[in-house]
Amino acid sequence: MKLVPLGDRVVLKQLVAEETTKSGIVLPGQTKEKPQQAEIIAVGPGGVIDGKEVEMHVEPGQKVIYSKYAGTDVEVDEETYIIVKQSDILAIVE
Amino acid sequence: MKLVPLGDRVVLKQLVAEETTKSGIVLPGQTKEKPQQAEIIAVGPGGVIDGKEVEMHVEPGQKVIYSKYAGTDVEVDEETYIIVKQSDILAIVE
Amino acid sequence: MKLVPLGDRVVLKQLVAEETTKSGIVLPGQTKEKPQQAEIIAVGPGGVIDGKEVEMHVEPGQKVIYSKYAGTDVEVDEETYIIVKQSDILAIVE
Amino acid sequence: MKLVPLGDRVVLKQLVAEETTKSGIVLPGQTKEKPQQAEIIAVGPGGVIDGKEVEMHVEPGQKVIYSKYAGTDVEVDEETYIIVKQSDILAIVE
Amino acid sequence: MKLVPLGDRVVLKQLVAEETTKSGIVLPGQTKEKPQQAEIIAVGPGGVIDGKEVEMHVEPGQKVIYSKYAGTDVEVDEETYIIVKQSDILAIVE
Amino acid sequence: MKLVPLGDRVVLKQLVAEETTKSGIVLPGQTKEKPQQAEIIAVGPGGVIDGKEVEMHVEPGQKVIYSKYAGTDVEVDEETYIIVKQSDILAIVE
Amino acid sequence: MKLVPLGDRVVLKQLVAEETTKSGIVLPGQTKEKPQQAEIIAVGPGGVIDGKEVEMHVEPGQKVIYSKYAGTDVEVDEETYIIVKQSDILAIVE
Numbered sequence: 001m002k003l004v005p006l007g008d009r010v011v012l013k014q015l016v017a018e019e020t021t022k023s024g025i026v027l028p029g030q031t032k033e034k035p036q037q038a039e040i041i042a043v044g045p046g047g048v049i050d051g052k053e054v055e056m057h058v059e060p061g062q063k064v065i066y067s068k069y070a071g072t073d074v075e076v077d078e079e080t081y082i083i084v085k086q087s088d089i090l091a092i093v094e
Numbered sequence: 095m096k097l098v099p100l101g102d103r104v105v106l107k108q109l110v111a112e113e114t115t116k117s118g119i120v121l122p123g124q125t126k127e128k129p130q131q132a133e134i135i136a137v138g139p140g141g142v143i144d145g146k147e148v149e150m151h152v153e154p155g156q157k158v159i160y161s162k163y164a165g166t167d168v169e170v171d172e173e174t175y176i177i178v179k180q181s182d183i184l185a186i187v188e
Numbered sequence: 189m190k191l192v193p194l195g196d197r198v199v200l201k202q203l204v205a206e207e208t209t210k211s212g213i214v215l216p217g218q219t220k221e222k223p224q225q226a227e228i229i230a231v232g233p234g235g236v237i238d239g240k241e242v243e244m245h246v247e248p249g250q251k252v253i254y255s256k257y258a259g260t261d262v263e264v265d266e267e268t269y270i271i272v273k274q275s276d277i278l279a280i281v282e
Numbered sequence: 283m284k285l286v287p288l289g290d291r292v293v294l295k296q297l298v299a300e301e302t303t304k305s306g307i308v309l310p311g312q313t314k315e316k317p318q319q320a321e322i323i324a325v326g327p328g329g330v331i332d333g334k335e336v337e338m339h340v341e342p343g344q345k346v347i348y349s350k351y352a353g354t355d356v357e358v359d360e361e362t363y364i365i366v367k368q369s370d371i372l373a374i375v376e
Numbered sequence: 377m378k379l380v381p382l383g384d385r386v387v388l389k390q391l392v393a394e395e396t397t398k399s400g401i402v403l404p405g406q407t408k409e410k411p412q413q414a415e416i417i418a419v420g421p422g423g424v425i426d427g428k429e430v431e432m433h434v435e436p437g438q439k440v441i442y443s444k445y446a447g448t449d450v451e452v453d454e455e456t457y458i459i460v461k462q463s464d465i466l467a468i469v470e
Numbered sequence: 471m472k473l474v475p476l477g478d479r480v481v482l483k484q485l486v487a488e489e490t491t492k493s494g495i496v497l498p499g500q501t502k503e504k505p506q507q508a509e510i511i512a513v514g515p516g517g518v519i520d521g522k523e524v525e526m527h528v529e530p531g532q533k534v535i536y537s538k539y540a541g542t543d544v545e546v547d548e549e550t551y552i553i554v555k556q557s558d559i560l561a562i563v564e
Numbered sequence: 565m566k567l568v569p570l571g572d573r574v575v576l577k578q579l580v581a582e583e584t585t586k587s588g589i590v591l592p593g594q595t596k597e598k599p600q601q602a603e604i605i606a607v608g609p610g611g612v613i614d615g616k617e618v619e620m621h622v623e624p625g626q627k628v629i630y631s632k633y634a635g636t637d638v639e640v641d642e643e644t645y646i647i648v649k650q651s652d653i654l655a656i657v658e
Contacts, residue, residue: 003159004186006151011185042185050181051146052615057570065567065638065647072184074159083159083184087614090636090647091575091606092568097253098280100245105279136279144275145240166278168253177253177278191347192374194339199373230373238369239334260372262347271347271372285441286468288433293467324467332463333428354466356441365441365466379535380562382527387561418561426557427522448560450535459535459560473629474656476621481655512655520651521616542654544629553629553654 001076005044005083008054011074012038012066012082037093039063041081056086063093095170099138099177102148105168106132106160106176131187132176133157140180150180157187189264193232193271196242199262200226200254200270225281226270227251234274244274251281283358287326287365290336293356294320294348294364319375321345323363338368345375377452381420381459384430387450388414388442388458413469415439417457432462439469471546475514475553478524481544482508482536482552507563508552509533516556526556533563565640569608569647572618575638576602576630576646601657602646603627610650620650627657 003011015037039061046056058064070088074081097105109131133155140150152158164182168175191199203225227249234244246252258276262269285293297319321343328338340346352370356363379387391413415437422432434440446464450457473481485507509531516526528534540558544551567575579601603625610620622628634652638645 002188004188006183006185007181009184044185047151048147048149053612055612057611065636065640067636072159072161074184076159076187087571089570090573090638091570091608093640094566094568096282098282100277100279101275103278138279141245142241142243166253166255168278170253170281190376192376194371194373195369197372232373235339236335236337260347260349262372264347264375284470286470288465288467289463291466329433330429330431354441354443356466358441358469378564380564382559382561383557385560423527424523424525448535448537450560452535452563472658474658476653476655477651479654514655517621518617518619542629542631544654546629546657 003042003074003076003081003083005042007044008046008049008056008086009044009083010040010056010058010086010089011042012064012071012084013041013079014038014082015063036066036068036082037063038066038082044086046086054086058086058089058092065090065093097136097168097170097175097177099136101138102140102143102150102180103138103177104134104150104152104180104183105136106158106165106178107135107173108132108176109157130160130162130176131157132160135175138180148180152180152183152186158183159185159187191230191262191264191269191271193230195232196234196237196244196274197232197271198228198244198246198274198277199230200252200259200272201229201267202226202270203251224254224256224270225251226254229269232274242274246274246277246280252277253279253281285324285356285358285363285365287324289326290328290331290338290368291326291365292322292338292340292368292371293324294346294353294366295323296320296362296364297345318348318350318364319345320348320364326368328368336368340368340371340374346371347373347375379418379450379452379457379459381418383420384422384425384432384462385420385459386416386432386434386462386465387418388440388447388460389417389455390414390458391439412442412444412458413439414442414458420462422462430462434462434465434468440465441467441469473512473544473546473551473553475512477514478516478519478526478556479514479553480510480526480528480556480559481512482534482541482554483511483549484508484552485533506536506538506552507533508536511551513556524556528556528559528562534559535561535563567606567638567640567645567647569606571608572610572613572620572650573608573647574604574620574622574650574653575606576628576635576648577605577643578602578646579627600630600632600646601627602630605645608650618650622650622653622656628653629655629657 005011043056046054067088071082071084099105137150140148160178161182165176165178193199234242254272255276259270259272287293325338328336348366349370353364353366381387419432422430443464447458447460475481513526516524536554537558541552541554569575607620610618631652635646635648
């Protein structure tokens with residue numbers, strides 16, 4: 001199964017937050033409140049959203065920071081995805 | 095009886111969430127909070143909605159993920175439908 | 189007395205929700221929360237509403253589903269009507 | 283003293299809700315929550331309100347149903363009036 | 377000192393609500409909740425307010441009813457004024 | 471250090487509210503709730519703010535009344551300033 | 565790793581608030597409520613944001629005051645950044 005986002009929606013897959021301290025100890029992600037790093041899986045076509053033309057500026061494969069509290073969790077084939085609006089993506093991580 | 099949605103409304107019929115574990119055990123859907131998979135039954139004509147031209151991009155028969163908390167449950171002839179706005183449909187499942 | 193709705197308002201008369209089980213037992217309508225079926229009694233002229241041109245797409249005699257929580261109950265000559273905006277009508281029942 | 287409403291405001295005088303049962307017993311109006319019947323006393327000139335052209339469609343002498351919770355009570359010369367926006371008038375009673 | 381209002385603001389001076397009963401007994405104003413009668417002291421120039429052209433329709437010396445809860449109390453030279461937006465003025469009292 | 475406001479922001483310096491009674495006794499300012507008198511220190515360039523052209527109508531040195539609850543306190547070089555939007559300035563005190 | 569902000573977002577790095585009293589004693593920053601001083605690290609390209617053309621007026625290296633409560637904390641490579649919209653930047657500190 002494949003998720004095809006509509007409008008200005010973007011399908012994300014959260015990156016496992018492997019928090020490693022400087023000394024190399026891996027800590028499990030504790031806080032649910034921090035903004036999330038994720039990889040873009042699929043990007044909607046944009047177009048007229050709520051009466052306003054929206055152009056898409058992101059593409060699949062990019063790693064991004066998205067706004068905490070944004071998005072909807074979707075479970076498809078036992079994988080969890082997050083569907084956000086492009087405007088909930090704050091920055092690309094290069 | 096038949097539901098003919100107005101404007102940018104879409105009539106959905108929820109797909110039974112047959113949650114099956116990897117080992118094949120079927121679990122009943124527990125959480126009401128997860129976004130829903132549904133099949134599109136009928137699509138409104140679009141047009142000028144709240145002063146903005148809305149074009150419809152979905153069609154009957156498509157399987158979709160729609161936003162949790164969105165939509166209105168409607169019971170017609172002992173079947174339950176959900177009427178949402180097109181903008182509450184997040185993605186098409188292919 | 190006659191109610192003449194203004195703007196994009198529609199006067200509805202709620203249909204008695206005769207909930208009948210498959211075996212034929214009639215149950216009184218219990219839940220006030222379910223969307224309502226109603227018949228359209230009168231339709232406003234539309235026009236510019238809050239700065240936006242609104243065209244009316246419904247007409248008296250149609251049976252409709254309208255949004256729960258929408259509308260204002262009005263009692264005229266011991267009959268109760270509901271006045272809603274056209275945008276609170278979700279679908280026509282045919 | 284005379285109230286001259288500004289913009290899209292309308293001055294109403296509430297009609298005494300003489301609730302009479304079929305058998306002729308007059309009941310005092312109990313519920314403050316029901317929409318109100320009122321007579322239009324004065325109508326503002328309309329014009330550009332909040333950046334939008336508003337045309338007035340009501341006139342003094344009409345009996346109207348107005349939205350519950352809307353309007354401001356005004357006491358002038360020991361008479362109480364209600365000042366509402368035209369958009370809070372739901373229907374004309376003919 | 378003189379208050380020169382900006383934009384669509386209007387400086388008001390509340391009229392002492394000398395509530396007199398028919399028999400001539402003067403009652404002190406009790407309720408803070410009732411809309412207020414006031415005299416216009418100064419009127420802003422209007423112009424583009426929040427992207428919308430606003431024309432001023434009131435002038436100093438007029439007695440007005442203004443919306444309860446609206447406005448900001450300002451104390452200048454031991455006199456108290458109320459600064460409201462023109463749209464908070466409901467009606468002129470003639 | 472110097473604060474250069476952006477857009478439609480204005481930097482204010484609160485005037486010490488030397489409340490003097492008629493008999494000449496100076497009272498310390500008690501209420502934090504009253505609107506504030508302040509002097510304008512710096513004025514942003516205006517321009518397109520949130521999609522709307524904003525022209526600046528105030529200038530440094532003017533004494534103004536600004537809306538209570540508006541603005542952000544900023545401490546620079548042990549001086550406290552308030553940064554408000556021009557629309558939070560109610561009137562100029564001349 | 566590098567953060568590339570989208571749209572009208574700006575990446576900030578908070579300046580350590582070395583609060584020094586006149587006598588030279590350094591006090592640790594106590595209040596989380598005060599607006600923040602920060603240095604601009606990266607600036608988004610602007611463009612059409614929510615249907616409105618946004619031009620960017622800030623640039624990397626500038627020291628700015630930004631609105632308290634605004635922005636999202638982001639941790640990248642053990643450094644904490646704040647991503648805000650340009651409109652949350654109140655003033656440049658020169």
